[in-house]
Every structure is written in C-alpha cells, then in structure tokens.
Amino acid sequence: MVAGSDAEGRPALVPDPDRRAPGRGAHVHPTSECWQLAVRRRAFSRALRSGEGLSTAPVADHLAQIHQSDPPQHRPETGARSS
Template sequence: MVVATDAAGSPALVVDVGRRMPGRGAWLHPDPGCLDTAERRRALGRALRNAGLLDVSVVRRHVEQQGMKGAGQIPGS
C-alpha cells in the first residue's frame, strides 16, 4: 500500500508495509510495470485525491528491491 505524505513541503508517496499510516492509501502491485502504468495514467494522484504531482522515487526503489528479492538477487550480496 502507498500513502501520500507531505515531505519537506512537497507531496510524496511512501510505502506503508504495515498498513497503519494515517490518511488515504492506495494499493499497488509490487511490479515495476504496474508502477509505470499508474504513474503514466496519474492513477495514484486520483486514488489518493491529490491534485499535485507526487514523488514516486521511494515507491519505485521499494518495488525494485521487491523484484530483486523475488528473483533471488538480494542487494549487497
């Protein structure tokens, strides 16, 4: 699940693994293709009711790490 936060005065997305953060959340498959599609369609902004551009860098990093773990390629090993 991803949640919109106000990091340093600009809206950003964070991954809420524990699904406990306050605010509106949106589900996203841990797949880079799904993130690309959601970003291209601006679906996350609509789902989170945020009209501004959202920084997805944290979510992208998380999705890429999940992909590496699933493929047996753990970073740093």
Template sequence: MQPRDSSRAAEHPEPSREGPVRTCVGCRGRASRSVLVRVAVVDGRAVLDTAKTLPGRGAWLHPGDDCIELALRRRTIGRALRAPDVDLSALTVR
C-alpha cells in the same frame, strides 16, 4: 461494463471471497488486500506502506513493475490519493 482482458485475468486472478477486496490503480484488477501493496502520502511524498497502517487515504497496487508503470503513466496514483501534486519519485521503477 467492459469485459475483462483475458491476459490480465491470467496475471492477476480473481480475489478470494475472504477478507477485504481492493482495486489496483494500475491495472484496475481486483485482489485481496493481503496481495496488494498500499501507497500513502507522507510529507508530500508517495511512499510504500508495507505495514498498511499509515494514516490517510491509500492507493493499492499489485506488487511488481507492470502495475506501477501503468499507474505512473496513467497518473492514477495522485488521483486515488486525492493529492494531484504528490511527489512520486520514490515509486519510480528502476
């Protein structure tokens, strides 16, 4: 197992022991489900699931442009959703 990058640790602290813990597909940091944003597939497009209730697989990201940019660059969202041809244009950082 690789050691944690200290710069990421300061930006995204370790999750509390309460509640479900998920892994961000951008930075690979772990955080509470309540802190992360869920991405799901609706009609072939990746959309932010703000209510965290859409059916199907979800990918989790820290809110903010850094993790979204990392996930888009690494192409991890399509893999996490098991939909390699999903349209990611709704997630593009402006």
C-alpha cells in the same frame, strides 16, 4: 502507498507495506508492469485525492529493493512469472 513527503520534505508517494499509515491509501500490484501503468495514468493523485503532483521516487526505490531480494515467483493461476 500513502501521500507523505520525501527526504527533502517535498510531497511524495511513500510505501506503506504494513498498511498502518493514517489517511487514504492506494494499492498497486508489486510488479513493474502495474507500477508503470499507474504512473503513466497518474492514478495516484486521483486515488489519494491529492491535488498536487507527488514524487514517485520513494515507492519506485521500495519496489526495486523488493525485486532485488525476491526471485521471480511462479503464479500458478496464470502460468506466468512476475518480474
């Protein structure tokens, strides 16, 4: 994820799945638990050194698309399923 702008030009957190966008980036596991925790802690503005609040809608939409197309996968190291 990188700091960018949404469709209306407002500051937003935008997905960068190929890790090619210029500037600072932030990583979060593509699970709803990790995403919700990072949003709750406001971790992205600190990680990206952005003084302003960033909309998280573009990345939330991206993660929702990922989870719609991929069934939960078994993680053998923990025996848990990601959701």
